[in-house]
Amino acid sequence: MRRVTILLFTILVLLSACKIKSPIMPEWDLTLRVPLMNERYYASELVDSTDIFVDPNDVVYMRNVGQSETPELGTIAIQPNFPTQAIPILSGVEFSGSFSIVDPVNNYQLVYGLLENSVFQSRFSQMLSGVSSVLVTFVELRNPDGSPFQISYSGNEEWQNTNLNFHYIGTSGSSAIIEDIHYTILTISNHATNTVVGQFELAMDGDLAFSKFEGRLPNFRLDMEDTTSSLDIEYPYGLQEAIQLLEATINLTLTSYVGFETEFHGEFYAINYATGDTRILELVDANFQYYMTAPAIGGQPGITNIIFSNRVNELLQIMPDYVELRNSYFLIKSTTNMDIGSVRKADRIIGDYVINAPFHFTLVEDQNTGYTKRIIIKETVDLEISGENRNRIRDNALLADMAVSVINTLPVGVKAELYVGSEPNIDIDDPDTFSFVKSFNVISGTLAPGNQSIDLSLTKAQIDVFDNPMVYLQWVFYFEASAESVTITASQADYIHVQSMLTARIHVQESK
Incomplete structure (x- = not known):
């Protein structure tokens, strides 16, 4: 009996010395990958067959056409x-x-x-x-x-x-x-x-x-109707300050039913509404002389073809929203030492013009930075974040980065800035309209023809931006300045391929 009592006492002492722990639930870390964008931007996507075209050599060029005419001459x-x-x-x-x-x-x-x-x-x-x-x-x-x-x-x-x-x-x-x-x-x-x-x-x-x-009819004047030709092009903000157009021409064909040689006066006026910049190009030759039009002869109209190249690039450099042929008229220069001419009351002069500007330019350096002034892409990238991913990011994200993969086949390098916010209408000059900004460099396709990988680390506050149902990305580019000219073509080999993914390290613990 005594032996049993001692055994029970010993067991109680041992039990009193042990601490019984609660069951431990499993926990682990995992990597969450949220695709943000996967886009291939072709230079050919600029081509709309309205204002942007491609020539037989795949060179992208801006083109605008218009017509103006005088009223019928009358009696x-x-x-x-x-x-x-x-x-x-x-x-x-x-x-x-x-x-x-x-x-x-x-x-x-x-x-x-x-x-x-x-x-x-x-x-x-x-x-x-x-x-x-x-x-x-x-x-x-x-x-x-x-x-x-x-x-x-x-x-x-x-x-x-x-x-x-x-x-x-x-x-x-x-x-x-x-x-x-x-x-x-x-x-x-x-x-x-x-x-x-x-x-x-x-x-x-x-x-x-x-x-x-x-x-x-000495100094008889025929006024041309002013015409406006809209250029329906979505220019990136700042493009006019970043590039310098090298080639631009205006081909003007004047069809005259007037049986007199006439002296043509006029100007092209261009305006960029976003910047307020304007340009005026007086239509004179290299010696600042007015052009003369051929007269109609034998019932056939006189055709005069004029190619303007002097200073046309200045007209288009502002990336205008519209171009207007204005203040245009014709003077019949009919003096006693000139041939007899003729007119009918229905006679008129028609002007057809074509403006061509190939995307052949130099990239202008901004204040010894090695890059152009900034070019802001007008449209933002809108990202929808699923509820499941938002919950994981909000509750469990420890650290994250934004992985960017770029293939650049264009002949210029670029410094990119990516502005990220939870509200649309990002204004890069107003920090209150975005949450953070990241920047990285992309090497030209000539020097780096393959894939370029960039990892952009994010702080916890930056990670939390992706806890919103919509996230907005605004791109800003600074191109490498070039002493030599650059030509943009529109073949299938000319593109920028951008892939972006949010990579977050998530700590997961099962609930009881």
């Missing part, structure tokens, strides 16, 4: 200088006279003109009885059938209106300038010869208006 008007006093009518003799059609203001010189909507006014007055007939014949003014235009006395002493539609003055194809219209007045009456038997008056309701005019 050419000349105010005749009729006698201010009534012309006496003499019995029994042929009286001759003339009136001038020389334009005292514009100095137009008429060789031939087809009249339209011109009303000739005449009146016989103070006529004596015994006058049998009075016939007024105008030598240079012709009826549509070619006979001289005549007015005869019929006993009516009121003003008479005669529509001169399709009447004409002069001879088509001639070179003789007509300065005066000559007339004769032949009277038959029973009065003695040289007796004044009445008087004759001339007037015009308006001007002599010619629907076809041959002669000279």
Whole structure:
């Protein structure tokens, strides 16, 4: 009995010396990988066949086309200088006279003109009885059938209106300038010869208006309608300060239905609404002389092709939203030592222009940094983070980094800045609009043709940004400045491939 008691006592002592531990739940660390982006950006994606194109050599170029024209020329008007006093009518003799059609203001010189909507006014007055007939014949003014235009006395002493539609003055194809219209007045009456038997008056309701005019029209001006051509291109912010365009041309084709050589005046105006930058390019040649247009000949329009290259790159350097051909007009340079020309009222001049700017440029260094000024990509990358990943990041993330893999086949290197935030509309100049920024360098495809891997470590505060349902990335690039020119092509071999992944070390412990 005593032995049993001692054994029980010993067991109790041993048990009292032991501590019974709670069960331990398993725990471990794992790596969470959240894909952020996997994009391949081809230079050819710039091509929209509206403003960006590719030439046969795969070179990307900006192109814009537009058209402007003058209104129809309309009729050419000349105010005749009729006698201010009534012309006496003499019995029994042929009286001759003339009136001038020389334009005292514009100095137009008429060789031939087809009249339209011109009303000739005449009146016989103070006529004596015994006058049998009075016939007024105008030598240079012709009826549509070619006979001289005549007015005869019929006993009516009121003003008479005669529509001169399709009447004409002069001879088509001639070179003789007509300065005066000559007339004769032949009277038959029973009065003695040289007796004044009445008087004759001339007037015009308006001007002599010619629907076809041959002669000279010194400094006659045809205004062109202003035209605006929008360039629907989403330029990255700052692009105009980072690159310097090397080649740009404007091809202007002027189609003239006017039978005179004309002097072309005009300018191209460009504006970038985002920056407020404007440029004006006056359309003159390398010697600052105006271009001359070829006249229409034999019913065929004159075609003038002009290629502007001087300073066109300056016009497009601002990356304009639209380009406008404005303040454009044509002057007929018709002087006495120049050939006779011709116009019709429907004549006009049409201007078709094509602006070409290949993506062939130098990258401009900014203040000895070795890089261009920043270029901000307008559109952000929008990332949706799943609820499961957000929970893991929020509760268990210990450390993380952002792994970026880049393949750059373009011939330039770049420094990239990646702005990360939980709200859209990131403003890189306002730290309140983003959470953090990371930067890294990408070597040019010429020097590093393969994959380039970059690891960007993140702090706990930066990791927590990915605890939001949406995360926004804003790219900013600084290209390596280049002394030599760079050409961007659009073949399938020209692209930048960017892969990005959030890699987080997660501590996991099973719950009881």
